[in-house]
Amino acid sequence: MCCKVSIILPTYNRGFIIGDCLKSVITQTYDNWELIIADDGSNDNTEDIIKGLSKNNQKIIYYKNSQNLGLPGNRNKAIKEASGHVVFFxxxxxxxxxxxxxxxxxxxxxLSKQGEKIGAICPSLITQISYNTSQRGVLNHVRDSRNDDLEKSPCIIDKKTGLIYRNFSPKFNGIIIVEDCHSCSLYPKEIFEKIQYPENIYTGNYIGEESEMNIRLRKMGYNLYFQPKAVMNHFVQENGGCRLPLYKWSYYFIRNHSLFLARNYSYKFVYMESFFLFYILRTVVSFSFLSLNKQPKK
Structure with missing residues (x-):
């Protein structure tokens, strides 16, 4: 294999965890890569940790933005620095x-040898969470409601609400064509000459930005693939990155998904937005009812 991979790692105030990520890149069995670390103006010890671990390693490129660009803008800037055949976020x-x-x-x-038109390939994602919040509780409640469907498919797009449910588990077998990929996927570098992450549109928690790009790729005739044999572990953190308090996260979730529907579903937006808002109301009521029933009796 001679394909050079440009690994792009956006970061912001994650000095306490980024070292483990860097070590896992450095110890990969495949070694034809470069790692571009795009620091979006961290004010913690992120820079010190990175420089300590990347000392004398010419394959690691680090730069720090003078101002915070936000996740999509930071990714787009890093893509311009990439010299690989493929880009892996x-x-x-x-x-x-x-x-x-x-x-x-x-x-x-x-897939290239088979003549497939590759838009993206995503690995398995094993999520581990070490903290409890109402936000996480709501997300788990929503996902549990689609468990039966997600046992059969790693990705489901609800046709009424446009909401995307994911289960990129290593338990699946073989390469699978999917409707959407998660944000940590591999893309041919050449597609970024035609498309880029939408900037200054999805804000806050940035929900919708990678899905819009993937939908546009599919409309251009590209396929999205899932390879369950490639595995990443996601150690979800409470602080840094794009983490937000519940009330802010909820606002941006509704705002961003409404924009996502308007930008990608044309006239269908009218009824899909109605179904989405009804879904929000039903989820809040259902989760609140379950939470009350779980409270210990006095």
Whole structure:
């Protein structure tokens, strides 16, 4: 395999966790890569940690933005620095299994030889959460409601609400064509000559930005693939990055998804937005009812 991979790692105030991510990149079984770390103006010890671990490693490129660009803008800036055949986005609270990159590149080269029009390839994502919040409780409640469907497919787009449910589990077998990929996926570098992450549109928690790009790729005739043999662990953190308090996260979730519907579903937006707002109301009522029933009786 001779395919060079440009790994792009946006980060912001994650000095306490980014070291584990860097070590997992450095120890990959596939070694034809460069790592571009795009620091979006951190004011903690992120820079010191990175420089300490990347000392004398010419494959690691680090720069720090003078002002915070936000996640989409930071990614787009980093793409311009990439020199690889493919671009692989990762996040600072993720740890790659040693053969993650190797499996992704093998899949890319296999599909390329078969003449497939590759938009993106996403790895398995194992999520581990060490804290409890109302936000996380709501998300778990919503996902549990679609468990039966997600056992059969790693990604479901609800046709009424446009909401995307994901279960990119390593339990699936073989390469699977999917409707959407998660944000840590591998893309051919050449597609970024035609498309880029939408900037200054999705804000706050940035929900919708990667899905809009993936939908546009599918409309252009590209396929999205899932390779369950490539595995990443996501150690979800309470602080840093794009984490927000529940009330802010909820506002941006509704705002961003409404924009996502308006920008990507044309006239269908009228009824999909109605279904989405009804879904929000039903979820809040359902979750509140379950939470009250779980409270210990006095």
């Amino acid at each position: 990762i996040e600072d609270d993720m740890v790659l299994r040693a053969d993650c990159l190797e499996n992704l590149v093998k899949t890319y080269e296999l």
